[in-house]
Amino acid sequence: MLETVRYEGRRRLRGAAILTAGVGAYAGFIVWYFSVLEGVDYEDVFEDLPPAMVEAFGIENLSTIEGFLGAQVFNFVWLLGLGLYFAYVAGGTVARDIETERMDLLLSFPVTRSRLLVEKFAALLVPIIAVNALGGPIIYLFVLAVGETVPLDHLFLAHLLSVPFFLVCAGIGLVFSVAVDRAAIAERGAAGTVFLLYLVESVVGGADAYDWIQYLSPTQYYEPTPILIDGSYELIDSAVLLVALVGLIILSQALFERRDI
Amino acid sequence: MSGEPDHPLVVEDLTKDFGSVVANDAVSFAVNEGEVFGFLGPNGAGKSTTIRLLLGLLKPTSGTARVLGADIRDEAALTEAKRRIGYLPATLGFDEEATGEAVLDYHGAMKGERRREELLELFTPPIERPIREYSTGNKRMLGLVQAFMHDPDLVIMDEPTAGLDPLKQEAFNEFVRDERDRGTTVFFSSHVLSEVRRICDRVGILRAGSLVELENVEALLHRSGKRVRVHASDAAVTAITDLDGVVDPERFAAGVQFIYAGDVTALLRELATHDVRDVEIGEPPIEDVFAHYYGSEEGDRRAREGDQRAEEGDGRTETGEGSGGSAEEGDGAGATNA
Numbered sequence: 001m002l003e004t005v006r007y008e009g010r011r012r013l014r015g016a017a018i019l020t021a022g023v024g025a026y027a028g029f030i031v032w033y034f035s036v037l038e039g040v041d042y043e044d045v046f047e048d049l050p051p052a053m054v055e056a057f058g059i060e061n062l063s064t065i066e067g068f069l070g071a072q073v074f075n076f077v078w079l080l081g082l083g084l085y086f087a088y089v090a091g092g093t094v095a096r097d098i099e100t101e102r103m104d105l106l107l108s109f110p111v112t113r114s115r116l117l118v119e120k121f122a123a124l125l126v127p128i129i130a131v132n133a134l135g136g137p138i139i140y141l142f143v144l145a146v147g148e149t150v151p152l153d154h155l156f157l158a159h160l161l162s163v164p165f166f167l168v169c170a171g172i173g174l175v176f177s178v179a180v181d182r183a184a185i186a187e188r189g190a191a192g193t194v195f196l197l198y199l200v201e202s203v204v205g206g207a208d209a210y211d212w213i214q215y216l217s218p219t220q221y222y223e224p225t226p227i228l229i230d231g232s233y234e235l236i237d238s239a240v241l242l243v244a245l246v247g248l249i250i251l252s253q254a255l256f257e258r259r260d261i
Numbered sequence: 262m263s264g265e266p267d268h269p270l271v272v273e274d275l276t277k278d279f280g281s282v283v284a285n286d287a288v289s290f291a292v293n294e295g296e297v298f299g300f301l302g303p304n305g306a307g308k309s310t311t312i313r314l315l316l317g318l319l320k321p322t323s324g325t326a327r328v329l330g331a332d333i334r335d336e337a338a339l340t341e342a343k344r345r346i347g348y349l350p351a352t353l354g355f356d357e358e359a360t361g362e363a364v365l366d367y368h369g370a371m372k373g374e375r376r377r378e379e380l381l382e383l384f385t386p387p388i389e390r391p392i393r394e395y396s397t398g399n400k401r402m403l404g405l406v407q408a409f410m411h412d413p414d415l416v417i418m419d420e421p422t423a424g425l426d427p428l429k430q431e432a433f434n435e436f437v438r439d440e441r442d443r444g445t446t447v448f449f450s451s452h453v454l455s456e457v458r459r460i461c462d463r464v465g466i467l468r469a470g471s472l473v474e475l476e477n478v479e480a481l482l483h484r485s486g487k488r489v490r491v492h493a494s495d496a497a498v499t500a501i502t503d504l505d506g507v508v509d510p511e512r513f514a515a516g517v518q519f520i521y522a523g524d525v526t527a528l529l530r531e532l533a534t535h536d537v538r539d540v541e542i543g544e545p546p547i548e549d550v551f552a553h554y555y556g557s558e559e560g561d562r563r564a565r566e567g568d569q570r571a572e573e574g575d576g577r578t579e580t581g582e583g584s585g586g587s588a589e590e591g592d593g594a595g596a597t598n599a
């Protein structure tokens with residue numbers, strides 16, 4: 001039971017550590033930079049930006065540490081960077097094993113394809129949880145270190161609610177991974193798709209025509225800046241993400257079940 | 262467990278059509294319990310396809326097979342049967358970053374590792390090192406350990422000795438014979454006649470996607486002859502190729518190459534009377550065995566397939582289907598047909 005999760009999870013430990021260290025270092029820089037900027041009316045700089053861009057970058061209230069973190073760390077790193085990263089990594093999960101013929105060995109085990117797939121996917125929780133469970137405290141400590149404070153519950157929620165979002169990005173990667181033969185194509189296809197959906201959401205979100213298109217993008221359902229600033233979030237957003245995740249996993253299983261290796 | 266207790270492996274009209282090529286065309290055979298079955302065929306004949314079908318990696322286009330009683334189209338039954346199956350793929354795609362030990366731990370957790378230590382005494386991959394540092398032979402040994410470590414009833418191997426040095430290969434041969442004596446059924450593919458000769462009880466020959474012949478190994482080897490390559494003067498070449506048992510001599514600048522199916526002593530005696538600069542005597546390529554000893558029937562088949570290709574409007578003959586799938590062979594077959 002769960003041997004594959006354990007083995008694959010262990011394989012992801014090193015990557016998770018490097019990822020967390022990188023994200024932590026960036027967050028540290030941003031927090032330090034915020035303390036340097038104090039006194040500068042940073043919001044003036046953004047006043048000239050088009051509203052669509054302000055919207056896309058989640059820029060609100062840059063003069064507070066919450067607003068600054070929301071725009072510079074959560075919107076750039078969590079929403080975009082890590083979303084793309086997990087889609088990319090998930091794109092390689094199955095496709096790379098098929099490419100290197102490792103899948104031949106894995107499928108010689110007494111385990112069904114569906115189960116193997118779900119366990120390999122579940123191992124992605126290692127970096128997803130690591131970057132949140134360690135990244136959160138790191139950010140908090142940096143904020144304290146520069147003499148600022150951020151509401152703990154808001155920060156906690158911003159991290160917690162990112163998990164379903166990352167899983168959906170990874171789910172998109174998983175579909176590519178079982179549908180495509182070559183790992184490089186699955187990885188790029190998955191990250192490209194998430195990025196494209198994000199761009200389309202940003203463009204359509206500001207207009208009325210065809211505004212339903214924005215609901216196709218997972219980035220629509222995770223808005224870290226308002227969570228950080230006033231702790232507001234929609235539970236329905238997370239519910240939509242979880243339903244989408246189940247759908248993506250079922251689709252991947254069906255595709256994986258049918259394909260020749 | 263349905264029927265056929267004496268046949269761990271039963272293949273019935275197994276067909277796999279990839280669209281561009283029919284890799285297995287109604288292949289049928291059965292492997293008896295406790296025997297070593299050699300699945301012989303030139304490169305590209307479809308051996309790996311059959312093996313991948315048996316393990317459920319590929320889905321058959323039609324026909325089926327039963328592995329330890331489990332229908333390969335029934336995933337649940339086949340998954341259960343895999344507890345008692347060992348598999349050594351042709352390409353060992355181990356996780357390169359992991360150590361051999363970590364990989365064996367994982368394999369052991371998935372399917373059992375009762376015989377792990379015993380096997381590691383026989384095959385000695387450096388399990389404490391990461392697999393990316395392994396030589397081909399070390400990878401192959403690790404592959405053998407994982408294939409047998411759970412004490413399976415049936416072991417399926419795709420080109421198992423590729424990359425093993427001669428000593429390890431000998432150890433492998435002995436090991437497979439011992440396994441058979443313990444009651445394990447072994448099914449393995451090979452394109453090397455000598456490998457099959459030493460350890461197989463029976464042989465099936467896959468050619469152009471279908472099983473051509475099943476026969477006793479000795480009979481096959483008796484008919485296969487030797488490949489001889491002699492570097493000598495023209496006069497000597499003429500005398501040598503006049504010997505009984507010389508088949509299909511092909512001259513090259515410095516000498517001649519032929520298949521020799523006659524008395525070896527007679528050949529050596531003849532060679533000794535000439536000024537021979539160099540001589541090589543070895544296994545005939547398996548393609549030659551087919552070409553020369555399955556003569557007319559094969560010729561007809563080739564001609565038929567040649568026509569088929571022409572009908573398909575494919576002027577080139579490199580698909581090589583009619584000659585076992587290798588590109589060079591395909592050209593040869595095309596020339597023969599023309």
